[in-house]
Amino acid sequence: EIVLTQSPGTLSLSPGERATLSCRASQSVSGRSLAWYQQKPGQAPRLLIYAASLRATGIPDRFSGSGSGTDFTFTISRLEPEDTAVYYCQQYGYLWTFGQGTKVEIK
Amino acid sequence: QITLKESGPTLVKPTQTLTLTCTFSGFSLTTSGVGVGWIRQPPGEALEWLALIYWDDDKRYSPSLRSRLTITKDTSKNQVVLTMTNMDPVDTATYYCAHRSGYGASGTFDYWGQGTLVTVSS
Numbered sequence: 426e427i428v429l430t431q432s433p434g435t436l437s438l439s440p441g442e443r444a445t446l447s448c449r450a451s452q453s454v455s456g457r458s459l460a461w462y463q464q465k466p467g468q469a470p471r472l473l474i475y476a477a478s479l480r481a482t483g484i485p486d487r488f489s490g491s492g493s494g495t496d497f498t499f500t501i502s503r504l505e506p507e508d509t510a511v512y513y514c515q516q517y518g519y520l521w522t523f524g525q526g527t528k529v530e531i532k
Numbered sequence: 533q534i535t536l537k538e539s540g541p542t543l544v545k546p547t548q549t550l551t552l553t554c555t556f557s558g559f560s561l562t563t564s565g566v567g568v569g570w571i572r573q574p575p576g577e578a579l580e581w582l583a584l585i586y587w588d589d590d591k592r593y594s595p596s597l598r599s600r601l602t603i604t605k606d607t608s609k610n611q612v613v614l615t616m617t618n619m620d621p622v623d624t625a626t627y628y629c630a631h632r633s634g635y636g637a638s639g640t641f642d643y644w645g646q647g648t649l650v651t652v653s654s
Contacts, residue, residue, distance in 0.1 A: 426595055458639055460637075460640045462579075462641075464579075469645065469646060469647055470579065470628075470641075470644060471644075472637060472640055472641065472642045475637040475639075475640045475642075476637070479637070481637055481640075513578065515640070515641075517639040517640055520581070520592055520595075521569065521581040521641075522581060523571075523581065524578070525578045526578050
């Protein structure tokens with residue numbers, strides 16, 4: 426089983442700042458099969474990024490992803506108040522596993 | 533427009549079997565590449581993938597829960613059913629079903645149901 430470790434656990438930033446989230450895999454993720462989801466309280470997760478760096482339909486370009494192998498990064502270039510949420514990485518190269526999440530708080 | 537909705541009991545007793553149904557619309561589970569998966573989330577905790585069934589009836593299970601899970605589909609009713617045996621209080625969670633994309637964002641869960649909270653308690 427591929428274990429995903431996300432850091433930091435919580436990120437507290439001001440509107441307009443840049444948020445950088447990390448996701449590290451216990452073994453190489455094949456084919457850059459890494460996705461990022463946003464989950465707001467009381468809601469289902471929403472797909473933001475797939476194939477490590479491709480934005481899902483309708484996702485604003487302030488959200489971006491990069492990385493390959495075992496190290497992946499998710500960036501929100503300019504934080505907006507509505508970006509307050511928990512963000513999960515997920516690998517789908519072999520079965521599916523999720524990271525433990527990073528909570529992004531807007532000051 | 534793709535939609536999914538979970539249904540089933542909100543409360544089950546320890547040792548009982550949980551049966552959840554995912555009823556979907558806007559896609560067919562006979563289309564190549566498409567799948568429906570189940571994911572759960574204990575209160576305040578992270579997401580955990582449980583099982584997935586493909587259009588061709590191929591099935592995948594979480595290794596840690598494989599012995600307790602069964603996933604089936606009824607394409608005529610546009611439904612996917614998940615059963616989990618020997619329920620325990622630690623299985624208390626919101627259970628989601630989700631559409632596994634067969635193209636574009638292939639392999640990811642691009643549409644999700646609203647989730648259903650299942651509590652395990654005597």
